[in-house]
Amino acid sequence: xxxLSAIVGALAAVTVGLAPSALAYDEQSKQWYLDYMEADQxxxxxxxxxxxxxxxxxxxxPNTPSLKGxxxxxxxxxxxxxxxxxxxxxxxxxxxxxxxxxxxxxxxxGLAPGAKIVPYRVDLEGLKGAEEHEKTPEPAEALRAxxxxxxxxxxxxxxxxxxxxxxxxxxxxxxxxxxLVAAVGNSGTNGLADYPAGYPYVVGVSAIGESxxxxxxxxxxxxxxxxxxxxxxxxxxxxxxRSYCNRQGTSAATAITSAAAALIWSAHxxxxxxxxxxxxxxxxxxxxxxxxxxxxxxxxxxxPRLVLADPHYDAGPANVDPLAKANGGDVxxxxxxxxxxxxxxxxxxxxxxxxxxxxxxxxAAGSSAESSSDxxxxxxxxxxxxxxxxxxxxxxxxxxARRAR
Numbered sequence: 001x002x003x004l005s006a007i008v009g010a011l012a013a014v015t016v017g018l019a020p021s022a023l024a025y026d027e028q029s030k031q032w033y034l035d036y037m038e039a040d041q042x043x044x045x046x047x048x049x050x051x052x053x054x055x056x057x058x059x060x061x062p063n064t065p066s067l068k069g070x071x072x073x074x075x076x077x078x079x080x081x082x083x084x085x086x087x088x089x090x091x092x093x094x095x096x097x098x099x100x101x102x103x104x105x106x107x108x109x110g111l112a113p114g115a116k117i118v119p120y121r122v123d124l125e126g127l128k129g130a131e132e133h134e135k136t137p138e139p140a141e142a143l144r145a146x147x148x149x150x151x152x153x154x155x156x157x158x159x160x161x162x163x164x165x166x167x168x169x170x171x172x173x174x175x176x177x178x179x180l181v182a183a184v185g186n187s188g189t190n191g192l193a194d195y196p197a198g199y200p201y202v203v204g205v206s207a208i209g210e211s212x213x214x215x216x217x218x219x220x221x222x223x224x225x226x227x228x229x230x231x232x233x234x235x236x237x238x239x240x241x242r243s244y245c246n247r248q249g250t251s252a253a254t255a256i257t258s259a260a261a262a263l264i265w266s267a268h269x270x271x272x273x274x275x276x277x278x279x280x281x282x283x284x285x286x287x288x289x290x291x292x293x294x295x296x297x298x299x300x301x302x303x304p305r306l307v308l309a310d311p312h313y314d315a316g317p318a319n320v321d322p323l324a325k326a327n328g329g330d331v332x333x334x335x336x337x338x339x340x341x342x343x344x345x346x347x348x349x350x351x352x353x354x355x356x357x358x359x360x361x362x363x364a365a366g367s368s369a370e371s372s373s374d375x376x377x378x379x380x381x382x383x384x385x386x387x388x389x390x391x392x393x394x395x396x397x398x399x400x401a402r403r404a405r
Contacts, residue, residue, distance in 0.1 A: 003222055025065075025106035027244050030136065032210055033229035033256070038305050039111060045308040048112025048262035050269060052155045053099055055255075056139055056147040057082055057092030058126060060119035064241060065105030066097045069119045070289055077145040078139040082202035084119045087239055089126040091251065092119065094235030095157050098255035099262070108234060108244075111259035118151050126227035139196075147173035152265055154180040154275075156202075157251035157260035159194025167199055174201035179265075179273045181205060181258045183220040183250035189296065193223035200327040203277065206297055207231060207253040214296040218250055225323070226284060227297040228253035228260070260304040268315065274330075277321040279307045 028034070052072065062071035062085050069124045076287025086100065087093045094108070096117045098159070103109030120142040123133055135144075136207055139161055144153050145168075154173060159182075161170070173180055180202045185194030197204035204223040209213040214220065215231055230253035265336040266278050286300030293299050321330035 027234045032154035038107040045268040046263045047114025049114035051262040052151040054118045054151040055122040059087035059121035060096045061093040066107030080145040084121045095255040099259040112262035115262040143169040145398045147176040153179045157254045161196045183254040187219040188215040193219045205254045207250045211347040220296040228256040260302045341404035
């Protein structure tokens with residue numbers, strides 16, 4: 001079996017254990033981004049109810065206080081369901097909690113606590129034993145299986161999918177109208193992005209810290225479409241599930257972006273993937289032209305609040321991919337998927353995945369609106385600061401090299 005890069009955020013760096021007690025935690029007070037994203041206001045409009053998120057990772061433990069009742073293990077296709085709820089590192093469970101955790105017992109509160117998680121346990125770094133490697137599916141197998149379900153979002157906080165088979169699986173899932181979200185990796189601001197984030201039709205996510213600047217560990221070769229919080233994020237220390245640790249990595253940013261999309265899709269169940277992505281592009285926090293995405297932060301910081309707060313927001317045409325130029329065309333149009341029909345490995349340890357294909361500029365097409373301000377001053381500051389700070393290099397990051405076929 002080939003080795004895949006570890007959970008891209010093995011949540012990249014582990015610091016201190018935060019809660020030795022298995023009975024009660026206080027993790028929500030450490031989820032600094034919930035206040036800045038005005039989660040309490042978001043949840044008055046949408047909690048993600050009705051949206052299923054497939055989490056392809058190290059498995060998901062459905063018995064943590066925060067995930068009880070949130071994990072749909074019986075919906076995992078049998079051919080890839082081997083020990084789906086047996087998380088061998090704790091990473092997949094952390095990602096699931098960041099997406100849809102209820103916060104029960106003081107555990108992590110997901111940004112989309114009304115969404116449900118469909119767990120996929122795949123062969124990533126950290127899996128031990130020859131039998132386990134033999135029986136545990138590869139990410140490409142899980143991705144294809146998830147594409148044939150009614151999960152609308154597929155969250156992938158890992159890297160190392162670099163084969164032709166992997167790319168074919170990505171194209172297949174995209175052709176089914178799924179929103180594919182993946183971590184760009186933790187190779188640093190001069191490092192190459194990881195795969196699957198580097199492929200067309202995959203929304204790549206970079207990380208920022210509480211200061212608003214791009215994280216030093218976040219890969220930035222131009223494959224980032226959006227940015228989300230990825231520093232100082234609590235996650236399970238290990239597979240014993242006894243305590244949370246303070247983590248960092250583009251893994252967490254990916255989970256938070258998946259949750260943001262779930263909130264929007266729940267509020268607008270008649271939208272398709274093109275419209276959900278367009279709404280994220282239109283409302284992302286940035287201080288640069290939408291036509292010139294940042295090399296480090298793409299279209300900017302995810303801000304679902306601006307979509308949910310506007311009852312008149314127009315998501316634009318369902319049959320136009322807002323990232324078509326970067327993606328090399330509209331995959332839904334190519335596949336014949338009806339655009340009006342709603343779509344019924346982990347990012348913590350950097351992988352040195354080779355760059356694939358040529359690169360070029362990109363711009364969003366078919367956008368109906370652009371928000372340039374936000375009452376939340378932090379997110380204005382984050383956009384402004386992140387646009388000009390280049391860790392380890394000089395100058396502003398504006399034009400980015402973007403993946404292309």
